[in-house]
Amino acid sequence: MKKFHRLFFLLLCATAIANVAFAQQNTSFREGTVISPIIDSLGCAHFTLYAPNAKRVEVFGDWEEGGGYGLMHMESKADGIWTFTTSPLKSEMYMYRFVIDGITVTDPANPFCRRDVGNIFSIFYVNGGYGDLYQVHDVPHGTVETVWYPSAETKSERRLQVYLPPSYQQNGEKRYPVLYLLHGSGGDENAWLDLGQINRIMDNLIAAQKIAEFIVVMPNGTISKPAASGETSENTSFRPLMTHLLPDYKNGRYEQSFPEIVNFVDKRYNTQADKAGRAIAGLSMGGFHTLLIGLNHPQLFDYYGLFSAGLDPNLANSGISAYSDLDFKYDYLKQTGYKLFWMACGTADFLYELNRNFDIELNKRQVQHTYVESTRGHLWINWREYFVEFSQKLFK
Amino acid sequence: MKKFHRLFFLLLCATAIANVAFAQQNTSFREGTVISPIIDSLGCAHFTLYAPNAKRVEVFGDWEEGGGYGLMHMESKADGIWTFTTSPLKSEMYMYRFVIDGITVTDPANPFCRRDVGNIFSIFYVNGGYGDLYQVHDVPHGTVETVWYPSAETKSERRLQVYLPPSYQQNGEKRYPVLYLLHGSGGDENAWLDLGQINRIMDNLIAAQKIAEFIVVMPNGTISKPAASGETSENTSFRPLMTHLLPDYKNGRYEQSFPEIVNFVDKRYNTQADKAGRAIAGLSMGGFHTLLIGLNHPQLFDYYGLFSAGLDPNLANSGISAYSDLDFKYDYLKQTGYKLFWMACGTADFLYELNRNFDIELNKRQVQHTYVESTRGHLWINWREYFVEFSQKLFK
Numbered sequence: 001m002k003k004f005h006r007l008f009f010l011l012l013c014a015t016a017i018a019n020v021a022f023a024q025q026n027t028s029f030r031e032g033t034v035i036s037p038i039i040d041s042l043g044c045a046h047f048t049l050y051a052p053n054a055k056r057v058e059v060f061g062d063w064e065e066g067g068g069y070g071l072m073h074m075e076s077k078a079d080g081i082w083t084f085t086t087s088p089l090k091s092e093m094y095m096y097r098f099v100i101d102g103i104t105v106t107d108p109a110n111p112f113c114r115r116d117v118g119n120i121f122s123i124f125y126v127n128g129g130y131g132d133l134y135q136v137h138d139v140p141h142g143t144v145e146t147v148w149y150p151s152a153e154t155k156s157e158r159r160l161q162v163y164l165p166p167s168y169q170q171n172g173e174k175r176y177p178v179l180y181l182l183h184g185s186g187g188d189e190n191a192w193l194d195l196g197q198i199n200r201i202m203d204n205l206i207a208a209q210k211i212a213e214f215i216v217v218m219p220n221g222t223i224s225k226p227a228a229s230g231e232t233s234e235n236t237s238f239r240p241l242m243t244h245l246l247p248d249y250k251n252g253r254y255e256q257s258f259p260e261i262v263n264f265v266d267k268r269y270n271t272q273a274d275k276a277g278r279a280i281a282g283l284s285m286g287g288f289h290t291l292l293i294g295l296n297h298p299q300l301f302d303y304y305g306l307f308s309a310g311l312d313p314n315l316a317n318s319g320i321s322a323y324s325d326l327d328f329k330y331d332y333l334k335q336t337g338y339k340l341f342w343m344a345c346g347t348a349d350f351l352y353e354l355n356r357n358f359d360i361e362l363n364k365r366q367v368q369h370t371y372v373e374s375t376r377g378h379l380w381i382n383w384r385e386y387f388v389e390f391s392q393k394l395f396k
Numbered sequence: 397m398k399k400f401h402r403l404f405f406l407l408l409c410a411t412a413i414a415n416v417a418f419a420q421q422n423t424s425f426r427e428g429t430v431i432s433p434i435i436d437s438l439g440c441a442h443f444t445l446y447a448p449n450a451k452r453v454e455v456f457g458d459w460e461e462g463g464g465y466g467l468m469h470m471e472s473k474a475d476g477i478w479t480f481t482t483s484p485l486k487s488e489m490y491m492y493r494f495v496i497d498g499i500t501v502t503d504p505a506n507p508f509c510r511r512d513v514g515n516i517f518s519i520f521y522v523n524g525g526y527g528d529l530y531q532v533h534d535v536p537h538g539t540v541e542t543v544w545y546p547s548a549e550t551k552s553e554r555r556l557q558v559y560l561p562p563s564y565q566q567n568g569e570k571r572y573p574v575l576y577l578l579h580g581s582g583g584d585e586n587a588w589l590d591l592g593q594i595n596r597i598m599d600n601l602i603a604a605q606k607i608a609e610f611i612v613v614m615p616n617g618t619i620s621k622p623a624a625s626g627e628t629s630e631n632t633s634f635r636p637l638m639t640h641l642l643p644d645y646k647n648g649r650y651e652q653s654f655p656e657i658v659n660f661v662d663k664r665y666n667t668q669a670d671k672a673g674r675a676i677a678g679l680s681m682g683g684f685h686t687l688l689i690g691l692n693h694p695q696l697f698d699y700y701g702l703f704s705a706g707l708d709p710n711l712a713n714s715g716i717s718a719y720s721d722l723d724f725k726y727d728y729l730k731q732t733g734y735k736l737f738w739m740a741c742g743t744a745d746f747l748y749e750l751n752r753n754f755d756i757e758l759n760k761r762q763v764q765h766t767y768v769e770s771t772r773g774h775l776w777i778n779w780r781e782y783f784v785e786f787s788q789k790l791f792k
Contacts, residue, residue: 035635053451053497064704101449105501110513111625112632118507120516125632136623137630141544141553148537169664227532229507235531236508237519239431268565 009033019108032080036109037096043088043126047096048109052080054100058105059084059325061096062379069101083084091129093197095121114194116380117186118229119241126382131384132204134197139207144199151226155256159220159227160261161189162175162269163199163211167208177214177395178265180258181387182221185243185310188228201388212281212395215269219261221282221289222246223254224393225314243285250315255292262300276339279394281305283383283396284351288312288342293330296322303394304375306343307386308378311354330365340393341369344345344386409563414544430477432505433492439484439522443492444505448476450496455480457492458775467495487525488777489593491517510590512783513582514625514636526781528600529540532591535603536562545660546620549653550708556624556657557585559595559612561602564666573610573791575699576638576654576663578617578678578685581639581706584624591776597784607789610675611665614658617678617685619650638729639681646711648718651688658696672735675790677701679779680747683739685710691725692718696730699790703782704774707750726761736789739763740782744773 036048047059050110053335058071063086066390074082074313095114098106106113107122116124125131143164148157168176181198182320183191198216205211224247226232229240243249278301282290287309315323341362345355376382432444443455453470459482470478489508493500502509503518510519521527539560544553564572577594579587588594594612601607620643622628625636637646656670662669674697680688683705690700711719737758741751755767772778 049499051497051499054447055449067717077518100499101447102445102498103445103501103504105499105504106516108500111511111516111630111636113509113516113609115509116508120507120509123632136627136629137553137631141555144542148538148539156534159537220526231532233532233534235504240507 004062034109036107037124039124039126043091043128045086045094045124045126047074047084047098047107049074049082049098049100049107050080050083051100051338054082056101057082058099059096060099060104061086061094062091062381063089063094064376083331089126090133093123093125093131093134095123095380095383097121115240116191117197117242129387133179133201133388134384136200137204139203141203142166142199142206143168144193147268149261151257152260153253154223156226159195159231159270160219161217162265163193163202163216164269165202165215167213168215168270173238173270175277176268177212177272177277177279178269179216179391179394180261180268180278180280180301181215181216181218182280182286183218184282184284184286186224186240187243187283187286188222188231188240190228192216192218196384196387198387199385201391205388211391214395215265215271217261217265218341221254221286222328223251224248229324250318250320250323252292252320252378255289255296255322256357258293258299259300274301275302277302277395279303279305279340281307281342281387281390282309283307283386284310284378292322294338295326295333298329298338300340304335304338304384305390306342306355307347307383307390308349308351309343309355309358310351311358313354314358330367333369341360341367341368342372342376342390342393344372344382344389345376346374346376346382347374402450414738416691418624428652432503433520433521434519439486439524441485441490441520441522443470443480443494443503445470445478445494445496445503446476446505447478447496450478452497453478454495455492456500457482458623458655458777459485459488459490460619460772470494473557486520487522487527489521489530491519491529491776491779493517505707511636512587512591513638514542525782529784530780532596533600533603536597538562538595538602539789542621543664545657547653548656549617549649550622555585555616557589557614557628558661558665559589559598559613559614560665561598561609564611569666571666571673573608573656573673573675574665574676574786575612575677575790576657577612577614577681578676578682580612580678580682582636582637583679583682584618584621584627584636585614588612588614592780594783594784597780597787601784603789607787610791611661611667613657613661617650617682619646619647623765646708646714646716646719648688648716651685651692651718654689655693655696660713667747671696673698673791675699675701675736677703677738677783677786678705679703679782680706680774688718691722692728694725694729694734698733698735700734700737701782701786702751703779703786704741704745704747705739705751705754707754709750709753726763730763732736737763738768738769738786739765740768740778740785740788742770742775742778744771745775745778764781771779 034050035046037045039045057074060071074084105119110122112123113120144164148159151158181192222243280290280301287306316326362369418465430444430446433441435441454467456467479648502516506518508519509516541558544555547554577588618639676686683702712722758765
């Protein structure tokens with residue numbers, strides 16, 4: 001790899017003093033000094049951190065650097081600067097954090113970050129492939145709406161995100177198909193936007209005429225919480241947790257009451273309010289939800305997507321009605337019919353065996369489906385790419 | 397102050413190991429260990445940080461602790477734990493960061509943060525007053541929309557945020573007044589939502605029947621950028637900067653072309669599309685914009701709000717038409733008429749003298765107005781409180 005200039009380290013002490021002065025008016029802002037990361041033309045990410053007192057600094061990222069994930073040691077340079085450079089990365093959106101003497105933080109030089117469950121990650125993009133789809137381009141943009149719907153099931157308002165395609169406002173009479181897109185355990189209604197970059201993928205694939213123009217509805221799938229952490233009346237007193245640690249996990253209420261979301265959406269938006277105009281997909285726990293919502297309400301959807309689904313074969317014996325009578329429900333699904341049942345999983349995913357066995361089970365049950373295996377594990381990198389593939393098969 | 401238990405420090409090393417194992421699937425999440433901050437019943441914030449190798453740790457916050465802002469030293473305790481406790485704070489939303497041996501980071505134990513210009517801050521609330529208005533309660537919620545409008549001025553789509561009150565969807569025919577709410581230098585169309593908590597203030601004040609139901613439109617006021625950093629086709633290659641460092645700052649184009657935003661909003665939403673149904677307000681640079689948009693388009697608005705306005709008396713001699721002919725424009729404003737011209741500034745604001753002089757100038761010009769002085773400086777704490785006061789005077 002050619003040598004790369006990455007030192008933008010000027011007058012750091014002077015800036016620190018200026019920050020304190022500005023601080024009094026809280027208008028402190030970043031103005032140069034260290035720039036990190038810098039992505040070079042080969043797709044290598046160059047990280048820089050100013051940490052003169054640190055004894056050990058690591059980068060923790062979600063790229064497959066040398067065949068694995070985990071901690072990569074940063075090298076100590078002169079003047080308190082630490083650096084690390086990846087090998088060339090494929091085009092993607094990546095997430096990372098620094099671990100400074102055991103304290104895990106975002107990159108102080110990078111203002112762009114995302115929350116994933118309870119942790120904040122810095123992000124960067126590598127251009128030239130999938131990563132291009134996850135960024136903003138000068139194409140017509142859809143609208144993103146944060147709305148609350150009245151839930152009879154929970155007797156409360158619940159929050160959901162909606163993506164409306166660019167032409168939606170211009171075509172008062174046109175009716176659009178809808179994809180219901182479900183998050184995983186610990187996620188919420190923001191996850192597919194913040195981490196899945198759904199509005200950008202949609203804008204870009206619509207502009208490229210690779211997908212139909214459709215609405216994407218992203219509800220909250222944690223039945224005991226009406227909204228993302230920080231967006232409920234518990235505010236910051238409730239901190240993000242994995243969903244299986246919360247009440248009412250896998251009791252079937254969410255799956256059985258899902259039509260109330262569909263009804264709300266069909267009432268509020270110009271939707272193609274029939275089976276041919278509806279798809280449902282989800283990642284991990286949302287893949288499990290997708291399957292069970294489909295098995296309990298097969299009349300609603302023509303398209304199913306299970307991304308690294310968190311399947312749970314034992315639930316058939318749980319006595320919970322939403323999870324019971326599977327033989328009957330699979331037969332009913334087949335009789336009702338559908339156009340696509342698409343599932344995907346990474347070979348390094350901890351749910352890989354479950355998904356592989358489910359492919360076999362679906363074959364035994366003669367449930368027509370497509371099973372795709374990718375590399376990698378239980379990662380947003382996979383879910384974004386699955387979405388790109390799946391979305392191109394819908395409503396055609 | 398009574399002694400307070402704040403140690404939730406259990407098995408930190410074991411959790412660190414678990415995080416690395418989970419990391420392989422990127423499902424790492426926070427599960428207990430340190431909890432920070434904890435707000436006690438007196439309104440004292442107790443901060444805790446695990447940093448066994450650190451030599452010096454400070455908290456940097458925006459509360460008026462002991463009469464000033466800036467860095468507060470944390471105390472080193474056993475087992476690598478550092479702590480700091482504030483004196484009782486008035487009810488508010490506060491922002492803070494830790495400075496660990498000179499490295500400024502968010503609180504690693506706090507998943508709730510906000511970006512202000514180029515920096516990420518952790519946040520917390522103190523209940524019992526204004527702070528209650530900035531949080532979510534079980535009241536009807538409005539809708540927040542992120543939309544792009546076509547700008548003839550910049551020949552591009554530009555991004556704006558819209559708050560629609562809870563009843564908006566239920567009343568297809570009702571026409572709502574609109575407040576145009578402008579951000580400051582370095583801010584963007586997200587600022588009044590993320591830092592101003594506008595959708596929550598609106599939900600709560602509407603539920604309390606303290607304000608009229610109106611729409612809030614939050615455009616981007618940096619004419620050289622169509623959207624917030626990270627939301628333009630420059631994506632992460634453009635990092636947030638103060639607006640005065642960017643091209644086309646104070647050239648009058650934004651102020652003169654503002655009617656294109658009003659026309660877009662009146663076309664798209666059920667608005668009360670007349671002067672009595674429009675207000676405009678802004679903070680800092682947005683207060684300057686408010687004044688100049690009003691002076692150039694007085695037929696549009698009946699209500700003006702200048703919050704810690706970044707006034708610039710020298711621009712009258714700039715030769716730029718939007719900023720010239722002020723005698724004529726003030727007379728025209730008075731002839732056209734308006735219902736409210738409200739301005740506020742903190743006595744510790746670096747723009748205090750400018751605003752005080754402007755109050756005197758308005759008196760000389762016999763421009764009817766209300767001038768309010770608060771304590772504190774150039775802070776979101778002031779702007780949120782100004783909004784709460786100003787919003788109750790609109791459309792009544």
